[in-house]
Amino acid sequence: MKTRNLILPAIAIMASATSCSTGMKYPAAPSDNTVDEYFGMKVADPYRPLENDTADATTAWVNEENALTQDYLSEIPFREALRKRISSFNNYVKQGTPWKDSDNRYYFYRNDGLKNQAVLYRTASLDQDPEVFLDPNTLSDDGTVALTGTYMSDDGRYTAYTISRNGSDWTEIYTIDTATGKQLSDHIEWAKFSGAAWWKDGFFYSAYDRPEEGKEFSNANENHRIYYHKMGTPQSDDRLVFEDKSNPLHFHSAGVSTDGKWLFVYTSGQGFGNGLMMKDLTNPAADWVMIEPSQDNEISVIDVIGNDLYMLTSADAPRKQVVKAPVANPKRGNWTTVIPQQPGVIASAGFSGKDLVLDIESDASSHPAIFRTDGTKVRGIELPTLGTVDISASPKNDELFYSFTSFLYPSTAYRYDKTSGESTPVTSPEVAGFNPDDYITEQVFYTSADGTRIPMFLTYRKDIIRDGSNPVYLYGYGGFNVSLPPSFSPNRLVWLENGGIYAQANLRGGAEYGEEWHQAGTKLNKQNVFNDFIAAAEYLITENWTTSDNLVIEGGSNGGLLVGAVTNMRPELFRVAIPRVGVMDMMRYHLFTIGWNWAPDYGTSADSPEMASYLLEYSPLHNIKNDGTPYPAILVTTADHDDRVVPAHSFKYAAALQAANTGDSPKLIRIDSKAGHGGGKPVSKVIDEYTDIYSFIFHNLGIEPASVDN
Numbered sequence: 001m002k003t004r005n006l007i008l009p010a011i012a013i014m015a016s017a018t019s020c021s022t023g024m025k026y027p028a029a030p031s032d033n034t035v036d037e038y039f040g041m042k043v044a045d046p047y048r049p050l051e052n053d054t055a056d057a058t059t060a061w062v063n064e065e066n067a068l069t070q071d072y073l074s075e076i077p078f079r080e081a082l083r084k085r086i087s088s089f090n091n092y093v094k095q096g097t098p099w100k101d102s103d104n105r106y107y108f109y110r111n112d113g114l115k116n117q118a119v120l121y122r123t124a125s126l127d128q129d130p131e132v133f134l135d136p137n138t139l140s141d142d143g144t145v146a147l148t149g150t151y152m153s154d155d156g157r158y159t160a161y162t163i164s165r166n167g168s169d170w171t172e173i174y175t176i177d178t179a180t181g182k183q184l185s186d187h188i189e190w191a192k193f194s195g196a197a198w199w200k201d202g203f204f205y206s207a208y209d210r211p212e213e214g215k216e217f218s219n220a221n222e223n224h225r226i227y228y229h230k231m232g233t234p235q236s237d238d239r240l241v242f243e244d245k246s247n248p249l250h251f252h253s254a255g256v257s258t259d260g261k262w263l264f265v266y267t268s269g270q271g272f273g274n275g276l277m278m279k280d281l282t283n284p285a286a287d288w289v290m291i292e293p294s295q296d297n298e299i300s301v302i303d304v305i306g307n308d309l310y311m312l313t314s315a316d317a318p319r320k321q322v323v324k325a326p327v328a329n330p331k332r333g334n335w336t337t338v339i340p341q342q343p344g345v346i347a348s349a350g351f352s353g354k355d356l357v358l359d360i361e362s363d364a365s366s367h368p369a370i371f372r373t374d375g376t377k378v379r380g381i382e383l384p385t386l387g388t389v390d391i392s393a394s395p396k397n398d399e400l401f402y403s404f405t406s407f408l409y410p411s412t413a414y415r416y417d418k419t420s421g422e423s424t425p426v427t428s429p430e431v432a433g434f435n436p437d438d439y440i441t442e443q444v445f446y447t448s449a450d451g452t453r454i455p456m457f458l459t460y461r462k463d464i465i466r467d468g469s470n471p472v473y474l475y476g477y478g479g480f481n482v483s484l485p486p487s488f489s490p491n492r493l494v495w496l497e498n499g500g501i502y503a504q505a506n507l508r509g510g511a512e513y514g515e516e517w518h519q520a521g522t523k524l525n526k527q528n529v530f531n532d533f534i535a536a537a538e539y540l541i542t543e544n545w546t547t548s549d550n551l552v553i554e555g556g557s558n559g560g561l562l563v564g565a566v567t568n569m570r571p572e573l574f575r576v577a578i579p580r581v582g583v584m585d586m587m588r589y590h591l592f593t594i595g596w597n598w599a600p601d602y603g604t605s606a607d608s609p610e611m612a613s614y615l616l617e618y619s620p621l622h623n624i625k626n627d628g629t630p631y632p633a634i635l636v637t638t639a640d641h642d643d644r645v646v647p648a649h650s651f652k653y654a655a656a657l658q659a660a661n662t663g664d665s666p667k668l669i670r671i672d673s674k675a676g677h678g679g680g681k682p683v684s685k686v687i688d689e690y691t692d693i694y695s696f697i698f699h700n701l702g703i704e705p706a707s708v709d710n
Helices: 056-074 079-090 492-497 517-518 528-540 557-571 595-602 609-618 648-659 683-701
Strands: 035-038 042-043 106-111 119-123 131-134 145-152 160-167 170-177 181-194 197-199 202-207 225-230 239-242 250-255 264-266 273-281 289-292 299-305 308-313 321-326 336-339 346-353 355-362 366-373 377-381 388-394 400-406 409-416 422-423 439-447 453-461 472-475 501-505 551-556 576-580 635-637 667-673
Touching: 035 609, 042 609, 056 648, 056 667, 056 683, 079 492, 079 683, 119 273, 145 197, 145 250, 160 181, 160 551, 181 202, 197 336, 202 250, 225 250, 250 576, 264 299, 264 422, 273 299, 299 346, 308 346, 321 346, 346 388, 346 517, 355 388, 439 528, 453 492, 453 528, 472 528, 492 501, 492 683, 501 528, 528 551, 528 557, 551 557, 551 683, 557 576, 557 609, 635 683, 648 667
Parallel strands: 472 501, 472 551, 551 576, 576 635, 635 667
Antiparallel strands: 035 042, 106 119, 119 131, 145 160, 160 170, 170 181, 197 202, 202 225, 225 239, 250 264, 264 273, 273 289, 299 308, 308 321, 321 336, 346 355, 355 366, 366 377, 388 400, 400 409, 409 422, 439 453, 453 501
């Protein structure tokens, strides 16, 4: 690709609020005359001041934008009725997959309806009434403190649990006495992307230095270290176990084998996969043993059984394979294949007693199966339909549980009998007002611009007629080796019951067909992802499912980038666009929090003239048309505590949209407070968000939902 030596014209900044023919006056955004240079290319960045999320001018702009958006949404007559309908669909018992822990009791998460956070229960038998073990709803008045993980010591004496506040990636670790639930004094701060890996009377965890005050949610994170915390001691006494000063942008995480003899450290952050090393915990003088030095492949420890280390890896197997190696010498040359690469992708592997349980993903759906350690397949686990499983198993016992979900099936937990092959439901969730028998899911395949065959799921009411008049909600992601399998969302039901079709496209860049599929949507191949999504929209129109006037697109995070990019490329193709918490500034994304970690997928503007030019060609912020080309109605969403994709991305993008001449449709931004990238968001906030999203969609499609009074 040719590099361009130019200055992109800064979108005119009005001294007063920008107005549009819809009658709205958009707030004037803080701006300056910043121009950056990339290998001779000069690129204007007039909304640079919005990167300072704590500045008074930014705060004032955020308040004005939220007021404008809420004023607009409040005028939609069916908004409150829609909120009640979405709430009613969320008001059912949701129970997670059980697991048996070190104290020989069963644990599971359950939300009895509309609690902001799921409660962790435990019981000696699944036939008995459980007791509350941890209730995160008691940790805050508004449900903005989320329980993100629990980790029990091998002897069952202690339990460490991790929390996130306001949706941030920052993690705090607390500890309790398992038997009594009594809170203990041990407390870890400024951990991130970390659990608690127990060993003896303490645990390993990963953390950063305390960040600069006021920059906790925006500054780049560097020097991720692993520490060991001994129970009963302050965090200041924790022992540094591992750091890599020569690679400050690497992530490091720790794991301990079930037998307690081996410490594993994973390194990641600047490759498609991760590195792996191990250390003998029984020998204080032991050195680190490097298993995989590069980050070119995915590699994860399944467990150590006897003298063999079992691993799941994409090395020499783009769709992954299970290998084993002697713990005495686990380097690549000593690996033996246990279960070779399958026609589908091996998404996960774990031990249930002495058996291996694999989730093999084929055409974006789960196909779990049980294997012996000699590689012999025992049997597949039969599922109700195309869907997704979450497997719960342990090498400590033969019990096996899994949860199944699909577009029309709320997550249901099952106990699996490995002898008979029978699955028995542990839970039977029912959503009031929703009959799954009235709907259907089918999988179709369409052709992208370069001839690649792409799968897509369609879910709709059985009485839908393919006459081109149907509203369609098209969702995609396409990145970071993340698969989009079937899943259930109660929020989506208001769309389906009102005759909407939900379409989920499995774009390149994801994990649906292994590492080759992933890399086909990265760096200089990123345009494939956008082409795949555009081709999905064109297929839906060509096959007479819908028209561009009835087509809605949505995506979050990397999917927000997707929506922003294709809207610039083909604005006439869509009626409504919802880019959520998106990566919108491709020239500077790597400068904030953990953005540098996305470089293996995106490349950076500092890499080369070719890479900088390629990013500039599709960066949503930099390619908004300003010539009167009509754009769809756009509702941008972000949150003030998003330290994954900092809100500056959405701030700058929304400001540029509002200043540009893109037609009469509204261009609004919804900025949530005390919320982050999405993980751990309270149910009440989720309902509020989807009420606003669907109100905006229905209103701009000219549809008044018929079911909101049910």
